[in-house]
Amino acid sequence: MNPALGTPVDFLVEADRVGNGLCREALWSGARCTWLGWTLQPDASGRPTPSYRSFGADLYEGTLGVALFLARLHAHTGDKRQRRAAIGALNQALAVDLDQGPRGFYSGVAGHIYALLELGHALEDVGLHQRVAIACERLRLAAADAWDFDVMDGSAGVIPVLLAAAETLGRDDLVERAAEHGAFLIDAARVSDDGVAWPSPTDPGDAPLLGFSHGASGVAWALAELHAVTGAPGPAHAAREAARYERAHFDARAGNWPDRRAWVVATEGQPGSMLAWCHGAPGIGLARLGMLSCVGEDADLREDLERALVATSASLVGSAEGPDHSLCHGTFGVAELLLLAATQLDRPALRREAEAHAEAAIAHASRGHAWGCGVPGGWAAPGLMLGWAGIGNFLLRLVDHSVPSPLLPCDPLTRRHRRDDSDR
8 A cells, every 4th residue: 555645555556656757867979878876976985976867778777777777677668768768778778888897797798688578578679698708708808907806896797697698599608608607706705704894895805795786795606606507516615715804793782793894984883784785684685595596505605695685674663754865865765575475485575575665655755745765865776776767676576477587697596486487
């Protein structure tokens, strides 16, 4: 029920409103479109700072992420405006020279490949899959290249893309290339008595980061996915060791894992922390959920997951009217853990929690409040991880759980469930 209106909530109607808003705000030039809005750019210390600009082509906040949501929405609504805007946003992304940009999942080529795979299906355009084979050449691990490690920008985000492309295109050589990235990650790991972790992407001299987007959880999850496809024991062992490292740094008093970025301020003698997909319990819970589906039952991974679910549920209480509903560090990204866990663990009560949070947020929006985006102050952002496209994608997932989540690169969990459902 929508408490503000006293009527049942139709999540598709709400997702459609978000999509139509994106269509209205699109700026067109010929067959291409983009958007203006707020984003976060790092300052000299690495701290994200608001900036207003037109958007690039990446998956995180650029036109590819918007295209992905609008194409998925069109598949449910049949609205031709949404399809046109999805194609326009895709055309804008395809005009970018991939050779000049980064290669990460959320920031560059790997995200392009994933979007082309998904949009090829959604738009029924087999030509997009032909582009995938060409783009995959940019993901070769050359000795002279400088590669990051993490899910956001590095090899951990490349591995699931290569595995998904290998499955779609029937190319075993892409699995081998993913294994090369896995070996690179294992070789680069810092080994300690607590386990293994990877240098901070912002300052290699700092303590290794925890969490999904830039930390050990994201790398652990990617290595577990590699093990699930190849059966190689090395990635599974490294994944468990990375989880052990994070477990050693769990803050029992806070019920969360610390955010070790240099600019995060500790309070009252306690380490700084964040409860979001990018840093903290929700993202770590997603990693453990994915790892359990890859390496089998593990008591320590299960304990981590349950801790994350407790923290996630608690953080959503009374938060629906908050300033940020984004996927990266807002409440819809937090609630994504509940949605994925509800399906994976067959715990429908978790899904009801996510739905109740969305209903309360919709009620708040229906009283004239704008959706809160992931830029301080809640300023408008069109993109997938900070703004409207991600908010819409979450609402669409409440309608259809087979819609992939952007919070696990290539969302192998949903892909596996779709295969299981089709086999029944």
